[in-house]
Amino acid sequence: xxxxxxxxxxxxxxxxxxxxxxxxxxxxxxxxxxxxxxxxxxxxxxxxxxxxxxxxxxxxxxxxxxxxxxxxxxxxxxxxxxxxxxxxxxxxxxxxxxxxxxxxxxxxxxxxxxxxxxxxxxxxxxxxxxxxxxxxxxxxxxxxxxxxxxxxxxxxxxxxxxxxxxxxxxxxxxxxxxxxxxxxxxxxxxxxxxxxxxxxxxxxxxxxxxxxxxxxxxxxxxxxxxxxxxxxxxxxxxxxxxxxxxxxxxxxxxxxxxxxxxxxxxxxxxxxxxxxxxxxxxxxxxxxxxxxxxxxxxxxxxxxxxxxxxxxxxxxxxxxxxxxxxxxxxxxxxxxxxxxxxxxxxxxxxxxxxxxxxxxxxxxxxxxxxxxxxxxxxxxxxxxxxxxxxxxxxxxxxxxxxxxxxxxxxxxxxxxxxxxxxxxxxxxxxxxxxxxxxxxxxxxxxxxxxxxxxxxxxxxxxxxxxxxxxxxxxxxxxxxxxxxxxxxxxxxxxxxxxxxxxxxxxxxxxxxxxxxxxxxxxxxxxxxxxxxxxxxxxxxxxxxxxxxxxxxxxxx
Amino acid sequence: xxxxxxxxxxxxxxxxxxxxxxxxxxxxxxxxxxxxxxxxxxxxxxxxxxxxxxxxxxxxxxxxxxxxxxxxxxxxxxxxxxxxxxxxxxxxxxxxxxxxx
Numbered sequence: 001x002x003x004x005x006x007x008x009x010x011x012x013x014x015x016x017x018x019x020x021x022x023x024x025x026x027x028x029x030x031x032x033x034x035x036x037x038x039x040x041x042x043x044x045x046x047x048x049x050x051x052x053x054x055x056x057x058x059x060x061x062x063x064x065x066x067x068x069x070x071x072x073x074x075x076x077x078x079x080x081x082x083x084x085x086x087x088x089x090x091x092x093x094x095x096x097x098x099x100x101x102x103x104x105x106x107x108x109x110x111x112x113x114x115x116x117x118x119x120x121x122x123x124x125x126x127x128x129x130x131x132x133x134x135x136x137x138x139x140x141x142x143x144x145x146x147x148x149x150x151x152x153x154x155x156x157x158x159x160x161x162x163x164x165x166x167x168x169x170x171x172x173x174x175x176x177x178x179x180x181x182x183x184x185x186x187x188x189x190x191x192x193x194x195x196x197x198x199x200x201x202x203x204x205x206x207x208x209x210x211x212x213x214x215x216x217x218x219x220x221x222x223x224x225x226x227x228x229x230x231x232x233x234x235x236x237x238x239x240x241x242x243x244x245x246x247x248x249x250x251x252x253x254x255x256x257x258x259x260x261x262x263x264x265x266x267x268x269x270x271x272x273x274x275x276x277x278x279x280x281x282x283x284x285x286x287x288x289x290x291x292x293x294x295x296x297x298x299x300x301x302x303x304x305x306x307x308x309x310x311x312x313x314x315x316x317x318x319x320x321x322x323x324x325x326x327x328x329x330x331x332x333x334x335x336x337x338x339x340x341x342x343x344x345x346x347x348x349x350x351x352x353x354x355x356x357x358x359x360x361x362x363x364x365x366x367x368x369x370x371x372x373x374x375x376x377x378x379x380x381x382x383x384x385x386x387x388x389x390x391x392x393x394x395x396x397x398x399x400x401x402x403x404x405x406x407x408x409x410x411x412x413x414x415x416x417x418x419x420x421x422x423x424x425x426x427x428x429x430x431x432x433x434x435x436x437x438x439x440x441x442x443x444x445x446x447x448x449x450x451x452x453x454x455x456x457x458x459x460x461x462x463x464x465x466x467x468x469x470x471x472x473x474x475x476x477x478x479x480x481x482x483x484x485x486x487x488x489x490x491x492x493x494x495x496x497x498x499x500x501x502x503x504x505x506x507x508x509x510x511x512x513x514x515x516x517x518x519x520x521x522x523x524x525x526x527x528x529x530x531x532x533x534x535x536x537x538x539x540x541x542x543x544x545x546x547x548x549x550x551x552x553x554x555x556x
Numbered sequence: 557x558x559x560x561x562x563x564x565x566x567x568x569x570x571x572x573x574x575x576x577x578x579x580x581x582x583x584x585x586x587x588x589x590x591x592x593x594x595x596x597x598x599x600x601x602x603x604x605x606x607x608x609x610x611x612x613x614x615x616x617x618x619x620x621x622x623x624x625x626x627x628x629x630x631x632x633x634x635x636x637x638x639x640x641x642x643x644x645x646x647x648x649x650x651x652x653x654x655x656x657x
Contacts, residue, residue, distance in 0.1 A: 026564060029608035047612055049635045050646055052568035080645055095566035095645075197619035348643060418631060427634075429641045481627065 001370065002060050002147050002292040011154075012109045015116060019043045020102035026097060040098075042122075043105070044115025048422050051095045053084035055118040056108060059372040060128035060146040060170070061089030066283060068371055070111045076413070078104050079082045083356070085341060085349040086212065087413060087464055089127050089373040089465045092117060092397040094420055113519075121162045123153035123234075127169045129177045130374035133295055134336045134382035136328045140197055142172035142189045144289045145226060148281065152227050159234050163241030164249035166234070167206075174493060176473040179375060181214040181495035182467055184232060184251045202264070204255030205235055209462035211497045212252040217264040223286065225271075232270035257498065295384055296368035301333040304386025311390040318393050320442060321404040335386050337367075339379040339396060340403040340411065344440045345433050349377030349416040351401075358399045366392050376413055378406065388454070403454030405462045408445040409453055409518065410436040413464050417457025417474060418481075422459035426474025427507075431455055434511045437517075448518055451532045452490070467491035468518060469533045471498045472510065483510040487517070487544055488536045501541055502549050513548060520547040559618050559625055560597040561587035561635070562610035570635045570647075571610060571618040572625075573600060581647055582636040588615070608643060 004012070019039070026036045027250030040046075044055040056071070064072075069182065071091055075083045079093040079099045086092055098106060110116055118125060126146040144355050149168055153159065159166070160314040171178040172189040180186025199221045221229050233251075240258070242248045255263050325338040339359060351359070363371045363381055366388045372380035377433040379401075384392055396402040405411045412435065417428030432455050439445055454468030458475070465471030469535035473485035482504040489498030505513045518532075520543055525535045536544075559582065560573035571578040572585035577587065588594040594615060601613035617628040627633050638646015 026608075033565075033605065033611045047563055047568055049631070050568075050570055050638060051563070090601075099566050418634055419641050424631075427640060429639075432640065477629070481630065 001064060002059070002143075004291075006097060007368040008396040009109075009112070009380040012112070012114050012116075015114065016102070016105045016109050017045070019041050019105065022421075023102050026465050033533060038304065039118070041119040041524065042116070043101075044118035045098070045101060046119060046422075048094070048420050049418075050420065052098055052101070052369070053420070054093045054101060054104065054115060055092075056091050056113060056115045057118050058090050058113075058373050059150050060126055060143050061130050061375070062132075062143060063371040063373065065369050065371070067111045067113055067362040068356050068360040068363070070107060070113070070355040072118055072360065074104055074107060075356065076353040082227065082352045084347075085351065085373050085379070085414075086379050087375045087462060088125050089116075089130070089375055089417075090125055092416075094099060094416075098422040105168040119165075120160075121164050121166075122309045123149075123156065123166045123168065125163075125377055126150055126153070127178055129169075129171045129173060130376075130378075131177060131250075131327065131336050131378045131382060132172060132372075134329050134334075135173055135177075136330045137175055138172040138330065139191050141290075141293050141389075142170040142174050142178075142187070142190055143198075144286065145187065145223070146170045147228065147289055147292070148226060148286075152230070159238065162234070163243045164242040164246070166251070168230075176491075176493040179467065179491035179495070181493075182207055182464070182491055183214060183236075185230060186214050187226075189223075192220050197222065199226065201229065201233075203267075204260070205495070206250050206252040207284075207464060207466045208250070209247060209459045209461075210250075210253065210467040211461065212256060213495045213497060214252075215255060215260040217267060224281045224283070224547060225275055225279075228270050228274040228277065228282060229267075231279055232267050232274055234264045240266075257531070279287040296370070298331045298334055298383065298385075298400050298511060301387045301499050304333050304389070307387045315333050315390075317397075317402075317404070321393055321402055322389065322447075322448070324404040324408065331383075333344070333386055335384055335389060337381040337384050337389070337392060338374070339381065339401050340405055341378050341385075341401070342405055342411050342436065343400060343403045343406075344410060345437045347429050348412050348432050351379070355401060359401070359451050360397070362392055362395050366395075376411065378411070404442060405445060407450045407452070408442075409439045409448055409451040409500060410445060411452075412436060413452075413468070415456050415458075415463035417455075417463075421457060424474070425459075425476040426457050426483070426541045428457035428463055428472075428474055431472060431483065431507065431510055433475065435514055438511050438515060447528070448522065449520070449528065449531055450504060453488075453514070464491065465494065467487070468495045469496060469531075469536070470514060472514075475504070477504070481507050483507065483515070485513060485548075487541060488533065490533050499541055502545055516547050517544055557616045557618050558588045558594055558597070559614065560588075561585075561606065561632070562601060562613040563565070565608055565611055568611075569646050571638075573597060573604075578604070578613075581650075582627060585618070585625045587618065587620070587625060619630055638641075 188200040201218040367381040415434040418424040456463035459523035467489040486498030
């Protein structure tokens with residue numbers, strides 16, 4: 001994985017020193033909150049309901065054991081023994097004291113981590129496919145390009161005060177696991193007919209109060225022009241993005257109001273001024289960054305087939321975990337493992353200090369020291385020999401992280417909601433927990449099949465409800481929590497925004513409503529192979545509306 | 557009825573104005589029953605903000621139940637108690653607050 005060079009390390013240390021000084025001056029009363037707030041936000045420090053919150057960047061979701069162990073250490077020493085992995089592949093701590101933040105940032109810097117640009121109207125952490133470098137269906141590892149974008153966007157003087165925050169995602173496979181079409185810029189790394197690498201470029205995707213699917217503005221951008229083209233997009237946005245209205249300030253609104261043809265013309269015109277100049281990536285630089293992401297030496301481990309076969313016979317639960325949480329690797333003797341942070345009834349995305357340390361140990365011993373955070377709030381071991389899968393499984397069972405529910409209904413994305421967040425209007429986590437408990441039976445979950453359920457506790461949609469096969473949005477109505485349900489959303493290569501199905505449900509009703517939706521699906525699917533999303537696209541909302549609301553209409 | 561709430565600057569912990577200082581629990585917060593009292597609390601909050609003791613100062617609606625102050629809105633109830641999904645954390649984790657909650 002990427003290692004800081006001297007420049008990176010000096011820069012991060014300098015930032016820690018600078019922000020530590022700012023914190024000290026704030027605590028001493030030398031600067032006001034109005035002066036301090038933008039400074040703390042630039043360094044990932046929010047103020048939430050109960051305390052400060054620190055959001056730490058995990059670039060494109062890639063971590064090594066040492067870093068995860070440090071996160072465990074921070075959870076134990078400065079927080080309350082746990083952290084929360086987020087949909088931007090980052091981690092948040094919910095309880096740090098402001099006075100401890102300089103020490104936390106110094107600890108993070110010692111393992112090449114920081115919290116820079118995890119807030120504010122700048123380019124945020126660039127996300128990538130969590131199976132990058134391991135996926136069998138990948139054209140090339142997208143992370144070197146994410147790293148190039150990270151270097152380019154870090155304290156970029158022109159793009160540090162954009163109209164609004166800006167999010168970029170990169171995938172290297174046709175099957176989109178990075179939700180690129182929900183991003184301000186989505187990049188799909190691909191090869192052209194000549195076998196050259198480049199990107200399909202999407203812009204203007206986003207969620208929040210105005211969800212929009214990104215529009216493709218270029219089918220193939222040569223890899224060398226990545227930065228010149230992104231600069232052109234950012235320039236057009238920076239110039240014309242609406243600074244008069246926070247709710248209309250994202251690039252999605254600009255694309256929508258300007259029209260995709262016109263905005264493409266503007267971007268291309270800007271790019272003509274920039275291309276083939278100093279922003280063109282030299283092949284040697286691309287190779288140098290690529291070298292950091294050289295895959296581990298995956299030695300042949302053909303004994304894996306027999307080992308897995310035998311272990312399947314010995315253990316039903318291992319067999320189920322294998323079916324659900326283990327995916328094909330580009331090397332036939334290896335596999336990529338999803339460590340579910342969605343235990344039945346648990347808080348989605350939370351991990352304790354000791355779990356982080358134990359997972360770090362597992363990664364060190366069995367997974368070439370490499371880990372990923374997925375935007376679906378799970379951890380990933382991208383390279384595990386099939387021969388070691390049983391040992392990994394047994395180690396995960398010991399720490400309560402072997403739930404075999406990847407991509408099933410209890411693998412829920414949930415924002416922190418009103419239990420923590422100052423912006424939230426309703427709780428999300430208790431809803432996730434109750435649904436998870438209702439569908440606790442793995443047999444039942446597997447019968448239902450792939451189902452992406454996502455919950456947000458306010459219109460800002462951090463829980464990605466718009467693109468859930470089933471989405472739940474919590475709002476406050478007349479002083480109580482009300483949950484709106486959307487159906488038919490999706491965040492893959494066929495991205496769609498879900499449609500509101502009807503009136504909302506109280507916290508007492510919502511789980512029953514979800515169960516009714518699921519039962520309706522089970523009753524109408526053509527075969528067990530027809531996923532919920534496919535069935536919904538075939539039949540539309542009518543049968544679900546009928547199931548949920550028909551009684552009311554008749555009563556009325 | 558309103559009380560004054562904020563977060564303490566140094567650690568961000570939620571606090572309520574009570575008996576001339578900032579208490580970590582809401583139960584005995586000073587209640588403003590009329591506009592004059594609200595103005596007084598607001599002035600105290602503004603001064604405490606300017607004095608760098610607290611941040612994010614707000615007046616919130618409350619009721620009194622069994623002699624103890626209780627916020628009206630769910631958001632403020634959760635601030636006063638802690639995360640509903642982690643009752644081992646926040647104010648609710650301490651015996652005194654548990655009684656008040």
